[in-house]
Amino acid sequence: MGLPDSNSSLLSEDTVTVYVGRKRKKFHIHKALLCYHSSFFSKALDGLFKEHEDRAVYLPDDNVEGFVLFVNWMYNVPPQIASTPAAMMALLALYIMAEKFCIEELKNVSMDGVRASYRENFEFYTQEIEYIYDNTPESSPLRRFMADHLAYGPLVRKARMSKNFLQVMRRGGDFAADFASATVQYSFGAARPPNPTRESNCTYHEHKSSKTCSL
Numbered sequence: 001m002g003l004p005d006s007n008s009s010l011l012s013e014d015t016v017t018v019y020v021g022r023k024r025k026k027f028h029i030h031k032a033l034l035c036y037h038s039s040f041f042s043k044a045l046d047g048l049f050k051e052h053e054d055r056a057v058y059l060p061d062d063n064v065e066g067f068v069l070f071v072n073w074m075y076n077v078p079p080q081i082a083s084t085p086a087a088m089m090a091l092l093a094l095y096i097m098a099e100k101f102c103i104e105e106l107k108n109v110s111m112d113g114v115r116a117s118y119r120e121n122f123e124f125y126t127q128e129i130e131y132i133y134d135n136t137p138e139s140s141p142l143r144r145f146m147a148d149h150l151a152y153g154p155l156v157r158k159a160r161m162s163k164n165f166l167q168v169m170r171r172g173g174d175f176a177a178d179f180a181s182a183t184v185q186y187s188f189g190a191a192r193p194p195n196p197t198r199e200s201n202c203t204y205h206e207h208k209s210s211k212t213c214s215l
């Protein structure tokens with residue numbers, strides 16, 4: 001994160017165009033603001049990538065609604081609690097983008113939003129699990145939260161596993177392993193296991209570049 005010099009502003013007239021998604025939704029964003037928040041964009045716009053020539057960045061594989069949340073966050077509008085499946089996917093996409101754009105604070109902000117949303121509404125869709133596991137590394141706090149959250153539900157709320165959920169489990173892979181591990185932890189750990197959506201905010205944060213939690 002590089003601060004601009006005293007004579008320039010994060011909202012200076014210099015803008016870049018970011019094209020998001022397969023249909024290339026166009027966003028005009030202040031260049032200094034993008035580079036201030038994200039080393040991914042400052043590298044892209046400093047000429048390390050071919051996008052430099054036409055002052056544009058192309059993100060064909062990213063989620064447009066999630067990118068809208070990212071832009072809003074840069075302009076000081078935090079993400080709201082997701083109350084629809086599409087809004088939840090956008091929030092998950094925001095987390096995944098924060099990882100790609102190297103913005104630790106935004107990862108933590110979006111994690112808080114994901115947890116608050118599942119706290120309001122426990123229901124989840126299998127595509128949310130698949131989306132997380134297809135787009136995050138093994139050590140991701142988002143994976144850890146999702147596995148904990150889904151292990152906590154059946155054990156504590158005595159909720160039944162849906163047919164769709166069992167289908168995801170039958171496919172095996174990382175999610176099945178994480179879910180089994182979280183279930184064992186909840187079964188044999190604390191007498192009254194903590195609710196992952198109500199744990200302290202910092203439990204699922206990442207603080208590799210920030211020394212203390214500011215959220």
Ligand SMILES: [Zn+2]
Pocket residue numbers: 108201202203205206207212213214215
């Ligand atoms: Zn924290």
